[in-house]
Amino acid sequence: MTDNIGTEPQSKNRPGMLAPVFLPSAGIIIALVLFTLGSGDTAKYMFDTLQAWVVRTSGWVYMLGVSGFLIFCIFLAASRYGDIRLGPDHSRPDYSFLSWFAMLFSAGIGIGLLFFGVAEPLIHYTAPPDAAPQTIEAARQAMQITFFHWGINAWAIYAVVGLSLAYFAFRHRLPLTIRAALYPLIGDRINGPIGHMVDVLAVIGTLFGVATSLGFGVAQVNAGLGHLFGVPVNTTVQIILIAAITACATASVVSGLDAGIKRLSEINMALAVLLLLFVILAGPTLLFLNSFVQNLGMYAQTIIERSFKLNAYTGDHKWLANWTLFYWGWWISWSPFVGIFIARISRGRTIREFIVGVLLVPTAFTFIWMTAFGNSALGYAMSGEGAGIIEAVQHNLPLGLFAFLEHLPFPSIVSFMAVILIITFFVTSSDSGSLVIDTITSGGHLNPPVWQRIFWAVTEGVVAAVLMIGGGLGALQAATITTALPFTFVIVLACVGLIRGLRMEAAKMRGAAVVPDVAIGGSAASWKQRLNALLAHPGEAEVARFVTRIVTPALAKVAAEIEKSDSRAHAVLSADQTELRILHGDEMEFRYAVVTRGFLRPSFAYIDPTEDRLTDERFYRAEVHLLEGGQQYDIFGFSEDQIIHDVLFQYDKHMHFLHLAR
Numbered sequence: 001m002t003d004n005i006g007t008e009p010q011s012k013n014r015p016g017m018l019a020p021v022f023l024p025s026a027g028i029i030i031a032l033v034l035f036t037l038g039s040g041d042t043a044k045y046m047f048d049t050l051q052a053w054v055v056r057t058s059g060w061v062y063m064l065g066v067s068g069f070l071i072f073c074i075f076l077a078a079s080r081y082g083d084i085r086l087g088p089d090h091s092r093p094d095y096s097f098l099s100w101f102a103m104l105f106s107a108g109i110g111i112g113l114l115f116f117g118v119a120e121p122l123i124h125y126t127a128p129p130d131a132a133p134q135t136i137e138a139a140r141q142a143m144q145i146t147f148f149h150w151g152i153n154a155w156a157i158y159a160v161v162g163l164s165l166a167y168f169a170f171r172h173r174l175p176l177t178i179r180a181a182l183y184p185l186i187g188d189r190i191n192g193p194i195g196h197m198v199d200v201l202a203v204i205g206t207l208f209g210v211a212t213s214l215g216f217g218v219a220q221v222n223a224g225l226g227h228l229f230g231v232p233v234n235t236t237v238q239i240i241l242i243a244a245i246t247a248c249a250t251a252s253v254v255s256g257l258d259a260g261i262k263r264l265s266e267i268n269m270a271l272a273v274l275l276l277l278f279v280i281l282a283g284p285t286l287l288f289l290n291s292f293v294q295n296l297g298m299y300a301q302t303i304i305e306r307s308f309k310l311n312a313y314t315g316d317h318k319w320l321a322n323w324t325l326f327y328w329g330w331w332i333s334w335s336p337f338v339g340i341f342i343a344r345i346s347r348g349r350t351i352r353e354f355i356v357g358v359l360l361v362p363t364a365f366t367f368i369w370m371t372a373f374g375n376s377a378l379g380y381a382m383s384g385e386g387a388g389i390i391e392a393v394q395h396n397l398p399l400g401l402f403a404f405l406e407h408l409p410f411p412s413i414v415s416f417m418a419v420i421l422i423i424t425f426f427v428t429s430s431d432s433g434s435l436v437i438d439t440i441t442s443g444g445h446l447n448p449p450v451w452q453r454i455f456w457a458v459t460e461g462v463v464a465a466v467l468m469i470g471g472g473l474g475a476l477q478a479a480t481i482t483t484a485l486p487f488t489f490v491i492v493l494a495c496v497g498l499i500r501g502l503r504m505e506a507a508k509m510r511g512a513a514v515v516p517d518v519a520i521g522g523s524a525a526s527w528k529q530r531l532n533a534l535l536a537h538p539g540e541a542e543v544a545r546f547v548t549r550i551v552t553p554a555l556a557k558v559a560a561e562i563e564k565s566d567s568r569a570h571a572v573l574s575a576d577q578t579e580l581r582i583l584h585g586d587e588m589e590f591r592y593a594v595v596t597r598g599f600l601r602p603s604f605a606y607i608d609p610t611e612d613r614l615t616d617e618r619f620y621r622a623e624v625h626l627l628e629g630g631q632q633y634d635i636f637g638f639s640e641d642q643i644i645h646d647v648l649f650q651y652d653k654h655m656h657f658l659h660l661a662r
Contacts, residue, residue, distance in 0.1 A: 017452060018443035020196040025203035025441060029459065033466045047478035054329075054481055055321040059310055062328040065488045067307045070156035072495050073355050076163070081502045082352030086163075087170040088629025091348040101361055102269035103345050103432075110268060110425035111217040112150075113369050114418065119400040120146050121374030122381060122393045129319045139378050140298065143291070146374055147299040148306045149324065150366045152359045154331045157491070159358040161339025163351065164494040167501065170347045171628070175444020178202040178336055181494035184501045187586045198490055199440050202336035205487045206440075207456075207463060208479045209333030210433035214464040216398070217426040218242050223398035224419040228412060233396065239465045245423060246461030249430035253438075253453045264431075268424035275417060276372055282408045283376040291375040292368065299367075321481075329481035332488055340436045377404050430460055504588065505628075507657055537619035538636060543596050546636055547622060551594045552577040554643040580647065590654040591627040592647050594635065596620055626650060 036043045076082060085091055093100070124142035131137040164181035174180035179195035186194060218241045225231040252264060280288050311320060346354055377400075380386030385407065392403035402415050434457040441456070442448035467479060538546075559571035559580055570583040579593035598618045621634040624646070635643060 017449075018441055020193075021199045021203065021443070022441040022452075024196070024200045025207075025437075026455075026459070028200070028204060029207060029463065033463060036466050037469070047482075050482050051321060051478035054485055055317050055325055058485055059317065059320060059325050061485065061488055062325055062332070063308060063310055065492060066153050066157060066328050066331075069160045069491065069495070070153055070307075073156045073159050073163075073359060076502075077352050077355040077359075080506070082350060082355070084167075084351050084502070084505065085171070085629070086166040086343075086349055086351065086354060087347045088625070090625075090630035090632070091170070093346070093348040095345055097357075099266065100345055100357070103265040104342055104358070104362060110272070111213045111220075111422065111429055113272075113366065114401060114422050114425065115216040115220050115398060116146075116150075117369055117373035117401065118377045118389065118404045119393045119397050120149070121370070121378055122386075122390055122400065123397075125378055125381060126390060126394070129316075134381070136382075139382060142378065143295045143371070143374060144298045144302050144306075145323070146370050147295055147367060148303065149327045150363075150370060151299060151303070152363050153303075153307060154327065155359050155363055157328075157331045157335045158338045158342065159355055160495055160498075161335040161491060162342040162346065162358065163354055164498045165339055166343035166346050166354070167351070167498060169343060169444070172501070176340060176344060177440050177444045178340075178490065178494070180444070181497045184497045184504065185493060201487050201490060203437050203440050205333040205335075205483045206337040206433060206437055207460060208483045209330060210337060210429060210460050211464040211467060212330060212333070212480045213429050214242065214245075214426060214460065215468055217422055217429070218245070218464070218468075220398035220401065221245075221419055221422050221426070223396060224402055224415060224422065227399060227402040228415055228419070235468055238468055242461050242465045242468075245426050246430060246457060248423075249427045249434065249461075250454055250457040252427055253431035253434045253457050254450055264424055264428045268421055268428060271417065271421045271424065272369075275414070275421060276369055278414060279372045279376060279408065283372070284379050287375060287379045288372055292371040295367065295371055295375070326481055329484035332484035332491070333480050335491065336440070336487070337433045337436045340439060341432050344439075373401075373404065380404075380407055430457060433460060532637065536637065540596065540598065540618075540620045543620040543622050543636055547578055547594060547596065550638070550640050551622065551635075551643060554640045555580045555592070555594075555647070557640075558644055558647050582651065584658065587658055588654075589627065590651055591625070592650055593625040594622050595625050595630070597623050624650075 039046075095103070121139075121142040124145050125138050126133050128138040128141050129145075131141050161178075161181075165176060165178070168174045168180040168183055169176040172183070174183055174190075177195075177199050178201075179190040179198045182195070182198065183190050189195065190198075218238045221241055222231065222233050222238050225237075226233045231237060306324075309324075311317060342358060349357070377386060377389050381390055386404075388406070389400060389403045393400035401418060405411050405415050405418065408414060434453055437456045438448040438453050439445065442452060555573060555577060559573050562569055562571040562582055568584065572581045572583065573579070574581075574593075578595070579591065582590040584590070598620050600618060620636075622636040623634055624631045635646060638646070
């Protein structure tokens with residue numbers, strides 16, 4: 001038997017559709033799609049009115065919430081909680097750093113960087129909020145604003161959601177859904193109407209957030225094909241493109257995380273790096289180096305001011321609605337998607353590794369990208385060579401990237417490469433989003449049925465197409481900001497739940513430290529028994545016999561005595577009787593498991609120099625695992641009585657923890 005304890009979050013539902021989440025989510029989304037198709041201009045007016053109301057009355061919620069999430073992340077990374085692993089104590093990351101970053105990048109920001117990398121700095125340069133247009137000050141402000149919108153504030157939203165989900169799913173074996181983060185606040189009620197409502201909000205927010213990105217992506221693919229091959233730029237072509245690329249995304253999501261999404265993520269990450277290096281080396285390289293350093297300084301200098309700026313005294317909310325609040329709404333609506341996705345690929349990392357990786361690595365890459373594309377475009381514009389880029393951005397925003405690439409060598413080849421990159425980002429965003437929604441609507445199962453994956457992949461494409469028909473990118477922006485508002489409060493509650501869970505864990509550690517390490521009274525191992533255990537290198541069959549003959553009866557005796565003596569506790573043995581759980585109602589359960597693990601034999605274990613070392617180089621240990629993971633000690637050779645005393649010793653520590661936590 002191998003060590004597979006705690007590798008997957010647990011769910012009480014069988015794999016398949018979780019009706020109280022799937023049906024309301026699908027019903028609401030279908031109703032909105034039908035309303036948008038049937039109401040024509042009324043839908044556009046409604047989207048615009050709703051966006052204006054949210055911005056006017058609730059902009060402070062977004063600004064304060066996003067800033068608070070960043071402060072919360074910094075606190076956790078710097079605190080003693082940073083050493084806690086997202087999984088059992090013995091777990092290690094499932095993916096290499098490069099694969100992890102590639103999937104993180106592709107799911108979170110890929111399409112946005114290509115769409116806004118050139119366009120956003122030029123828009124702020126030509127229409128800055130607080131400077132004269134097309135001046136040096138406007139250029140400086142353009143990069144300040146761009147860095148702020150794409151900096152650590154945005155990734156803090158992803159980090160708090162992903163961290164909460166990974167902690168409760170992989171460390172406490174709860175379902176990998178948004179409701180799990182509320183467990184410390186409402187207990188088992190997460191499996192009732194409150195939990196269902198939270199997950200429905202997550203599904204709707206995720207779907208509209210992904211649909212917004214798909215809208216941006218397809219508009220830019222259309223612009224690129226029009227630029228290269230003269231394909232008409234209109235809604236009909238964009239809907240055809242959505243259908244074609246959604247079909248590719250559906251095939252990818254059916255393939256699963258490792259076969260489809262991971263490979264595509266690594267491919268488009270490689271393409272993105274190649275495109276970035278080409279722009280840096282073929283463009284104004286010295287300008288890139290100088291402006292990158294200066295942009296970092298300006299970002300550090302202005303981040304606090306911009307994090308709380310709401311134009312309260314001027315009353316000018318239009319610019320905020322179109323930019324900062326849209327971005328915060330976009331990030332928040334994406335947070336269930338990206339949060340669950342990065343949680344799923346981050347098992348085994350410490351909280352500190354997770355926060356530093358999620359906040360700093362994508363942000364650093366984004367800043368390099370925005371400087372390479374944005375500052376280069378600004379350089380051409382300020383020198384008088386970039387009039388065509390400005391005109392393209394003002395009249396057809398997605399065309400800005402391709403107008404910029406015309407100023408570099410091999411423009412047609414590079415533009416075609418950019419189109420391919422946009423398509424691959426489109427596919428990875430869609431299939432990653434579909435996989436996350438599948439997970440939520442199946443109650444947290446990581447391998448939902450294929451028909452459900454297909455349903456949500458197709459639904460994302462349909463919603464993107466309908467919103468493009470019903471109001472274009474403006475409708476997508478309005479839908480994003482509106483659906484993100486209620487979910488902001490869910491994230492706040494998730495932060496409260498996470499800190500409460502971490503404090504409970506700290507109390508457990510204190511309890512373990514306070515309880516004296518008592519000897520196994522009357523059953524202490526003799527020195528010969530201890531020496532034999534240290535020198536033993538048993539085979540797998542020998543350890544299996546020990547578990548069957550000694551461990552299983554010992555755990556069964558403890559379970560029977562608990563059931564007989566304590567009416568408030570319920571003892572449960574696993575099917576193979578190598579794991580004992582003692583349940584205490586709504587309080588944290590106790591777990592004692594014996595896991596057989598194989599290791600390479602140390603060289604000093606080969607006493608006979610003539611022995612063939614290749615015949616059997618492995619030995620096995622019967623290691624103790626508690627709820628928090630492996631304890632790194634072996635009980636092979638213990639008597640039944642000694643094992644019972646060891647269980648009681650660990651249970652004593654657990655009961656002391658419950659006393660401290662009450």
